[in-house]
Amino acid sequence: MIKPLQEMGKAVVFLGQAISRMRLTSLQFGETLRQIYYAGARSLVIIVTCGFFVGLVLTLQTYDTLTRFGAADAASTVLALSLFRELGPVLTAILFAGRAGTSITAEIGLMRATEQLDALDLMAIDPMERIVQPRLIAGLIAVPALVIIFNMMALLGGVFFAVFVMGNDPMSFWGNMQNSVELGRDFLHGLGKSIGFGFLAAWLAVYFGWSAKATSEGVALATTQTVIATAISVLVLDFVLSAFML
Amino acid sequence: MPDTHSQTAQPTIQFSDVSLTLGGRKILEKLDLAIPQGQVTAIMGPSGAGKTTLLRLITGQLKPDTGRVLVNGTAVNELSPKALNSYRKQLGVLLQNGALFTDLTCFDNVALPLREHTNLPESLIKNIVLLKLHTVGLRGAAHLYPRELSGGMNRRVAMARAMAMDPQLMLYDEPFAGLDPISMGISLRLIRQVNEALGMTSIVVTHDVHEVRQLAHQACIIANGHVIAFAPPETLQEDPEPLVQQFMQGLPDGPVAFHYPGPSLEADFLDGDQH
Amino acid sequence: MKSSNQIEITAGIFLALAIAALIFLALQATDRGVVSGGSYEISASFTNIGGLKPKAVVSLGGVSIGTVERIELDPISFEAKVFMQISNDYADLPEDTSASILTAGILGDQYVGLEPGGSPIVLEDGDQVLLTNSAMVLEQLITKYLLSGDAQE
Ligand SMILES: Nc1ncnc2c1ncn2[C@@H]1O[C@H](COP(=O)(O)OP(=O)(O)OP(=O)(O)O)[C@@H](O)[C@H]1O
Ligand SMILES: [Mg+2]
Numbered sequence: 008m009i010k011p012l013q014e015m016g017k018a019v020v021f022l023g024q025a026i027s028r029m030r031l032t033s034l035q036f037g038e039t040l041r042q043i044y045y046a047g048a049r050s051l052v053i054i055v056t057c058g059f060f061v062g063l064v065l066t067l068q069t070y071d072t073l074t075r076f077g078a079a080d081a082a083s084t085v086l087a088l089s090l091f092r093e094l095g096p097v098l099t100a101i102l103f104a105g106r107a108g109t110s111i112t113a114e115i116g117l118m119r120a121t122e123q124l125d126a127l128d129l130m131a132i133d134p135m136e137r138i139v140q141p142r143l144i145a146g147l148i149a150v151p152a153l154v155i156i157f158n159m160m161a162l163l164g165g166v167f168f169a170v171f172v173m174g175n176d177p178m179s180f181w182g183n184m185q186n187s188v189e190l191g192r193d194f195l196h197g198l199g200k201s202i203g204f205g206f207l208a209a210w211l212a213v214y215f216g217w218s219a220k221a222t223s224e225g226v227a228l229a230t231t232q233t234v235i236a237t238a239i240s241v242l243v244l245d246f247v248l249s250a251f252m253l
Numbered sequence: 254m255p256d257t258h259s260q261t262a263q264p265t266i267q268f269s270d271v272s273l274t275l276g277g278r279k280i281l282e283k284l285d286l287a288i289p290q291g292q293v294t295a296i297m298g299p300s301g302a303g304k305t306t307l308l309r310l311i312t313g314q315l316k317p318d319t320g321r322v323l324v325n326g327t328a329v330n331e332l333s334p335k336a337l338n339s340y341r342k343q344l345g346v347l348l349q350n351g352a353l354f355t356d357l358t359c360f361d362n363v364a365l366p367l368r369e370h371t372n373l374p375e376s377l378i379k380n381i382v383l384l385k386l387h388t389v390g391l392r393g394a395a396h397l398y399p400r401e402l403s404g405g406m407n408r409r410v411a412m413a414r415a416m417a418m419d420p421q422l423m424l425y426d427e428p429f430a431g432l433d434p435i436s437m438g439i440s441l442r443l444i445r446q447v448n449e450a451l452g453m454t455s456i457v458v459t460h461d462v463h464e465v466r467q468l469a470h471q472a473c474i475i476a477n478g479h480v481i482a483f484a485p486p487e488t489l490q491e492d493p494e495p496l497v498q499q500f501m502q503g504l505p506d507g508p509v510a511f512h513y514p515g516p517s518l519e520a521d522f523l524d525g526d527q528h
Numbered sequence: 529m530k531s532s533n534q535i536e537i538t539a540g541i542f543l544a545l546a547i548a549a550l551i552f553l554a555l556q557a558t559d560r561g562v563v564s565g566g567s568y569e570i571s572a573s574f575t576n577i578g579g580l581k582p583k584a585v586v587s588l589g590g591v592s593i594g595t596v597e598r599i600e601l602d603p604i605s606f607e608a609k610v611f612m613q614i615s616n617d618y619a620d621l622p623e624d625t626s627a628s629i630l631t632a633g634i635l636g637d638q639y640v641g642l643e644p645g646g647s648p649i650v651l652e653d654g655d656q657v658l659l660t661n662s663a664m665v666l667e668q669l670i671t672k673y674l675l676s677g678d679a680q681e
Contacts, residue, residue, distance in 0.1 A: 041532065044539035051542065087557055122352040129312055129348075130366045131341040152546030159549040162557060181556065186585070186592060190558040198550075 018214045025139045025213075038141040039148075046107035046142070046209075047149030051156070053106050054099060058157035061094065062086065062164025070173060083184040086165045091188065091197040095158040097245050100204035103150055104237035108212035111142055112233040115216025116226035139213050146209020147202065154201035196252045203244060208237050265290040265422065265454045266311060271320035273306065280306050281317070282478035293448050293455045295469035295486065297462070299500065301513070302475050304458040305349060308424050311456070312346060313337050324422070342370055345420035349427050351411035353399040359386065360395040363414045370418065385413040388443060390436070405432045409440065416447060423447070425457045429464060441468050462501055474500055566616040567594065568653035572627040573607040578638055578663025580629055585639040586612045593618045596640060612640060623649040626659035638663060 069082045118124050127134040169175040212233050219229035266288040273281040280303040288294045296304050309315040310322050316330045353362050363382045386392045389409040399407050429437050448455045465472050466486045474482040482497045586594040594614035602609050624645030631638050
């Protein structure tokens, strides 16, 4: 019980350092953009495929269930609401941890192991500024972007199932959705959540890399910890945010 | 009345009464050492004696438990983070494994400190970088990534990077390990030349007893947490001290333990069946 | 390894893609019907609104033409006053339109159903619908049925 608490404390101290050393003049725009490419653009394939299939299977299941109550019309609403409010942000954040978070952790952990972080320090270049901050900001931007794309693909998956498998009218599918999904309460709240998740995922990935033991086991362990810690804390934060927003 | 000789010999780096414990082991014990300015000083000693640790004390990465590390009169271990940063800008360090940035080309590796700390135009930076790479014989490899080079070449690029800012103090951690005789000779002369041309102070950690003669103005041997000899390399050979003789002649047994401290042989082997 | 130019361009494309998807979702998947074309407000008083809630659908002939904006209780008459936003596409509702609170299916959501009359005068923003039918409350129906059954015996 003591150890996770201690680890949490260290992660918070680390974040405090990273943020307190942030200066507007030293923000690395080019490097941040590069990190958005590595963390975001390179996660597109997994996000697009997972999003499409989640939409497909979710529609299948809701159609099957709702037809029993004579409410099949509501399938598109159920799909959109569960995506925008919960599934999109949560699943994307967990996929992101597996795809991009692990590589951020491994990269920084190896930089620690091969003394690249020491070398930066010795050149009077702040590794927080050069390595940590661009990745934090990139996560903050990339995850919401991925969530939007995930939701989009899942809706397409839903439409695909409703129209081509069930033979429904696409207009009524969209129409029912439009009538009951609210921009602020559902869509934007989901987006707000995903910004929080993005920050969390990037923070944990960078932290575990930073604090990895400078050995191959150390890096391997840190990578695993990133996935576990992100998954757990995303779900906890999701509950907290949902409770506040509803 | 100070003459020129005693002026060059005034200490740049002074360890006074430095003790350090790492992982429960005493690495340095009440160590005193004065390294003169403008010269090449070799630091030798058996593996694990604390040579890298000594360099890390000079760079401020480690702080001694007791005692002070003075560089040009300022105590490195008492500097604020900000002051430490500006101190490090005048420092060139070659780490034991080179530590090049693997996502940057050789050119960008060497250019990094220049881009970060100066406002020089890119054309000038290009000239400086190519010049530095040329001196280590790797101008042609400027566009390559570190993983496309051998270990020895990596270290030479790292040397060029360490010299990029023309520092006043250069620290080399085993610059010759893994170099072929030709590159070794080149690196050796390079260290000496740069030292003389720029009037910098150089500290070279090395195991190589013979190279030290061509390289260093004086050599320092540390073992068991102390400085056991500090003299020009030519005179070390004649040092009567048994520790020094053991090291210079490469004898396995003597005052310096070849074995890492542990239980006695009997305890480990004869009672092996108890485990 | 890609050149840094290509990387930055790809990152830019990725972000542009996300923004396009954002705009698409914000416009296509959320409630814009009533809001987008403008709307006007009418109200109706009911003695009992049952389970009607704000955001419930207002429909005419089965087509959704607006939503319930808010519900207030008149402190004098103790009637529930329902305010509805009707899309401007349906601006010509006759003045003698009647409003009923209906239930979709037997256990479904309650909504306001409008029944147009024949008057040439149309409802304006802020007008009140005078002809109303309150919600049928299941318990009341059952009680009524049981009581009338008792009386017959
Ligand atoms: N972070 C640490 N924690 C615990 N012990 C350490 C740590 N760093 C170094 N040591 C110990 O300090 C001793 C000196 O290490 P150092 O790296 O200075 O040796 P060295 O003289 O440079 O050896 P080599 O020539 O093999 O590089 C070693 O015995 C090592 O076990
Ligand atoms: Mg060493």
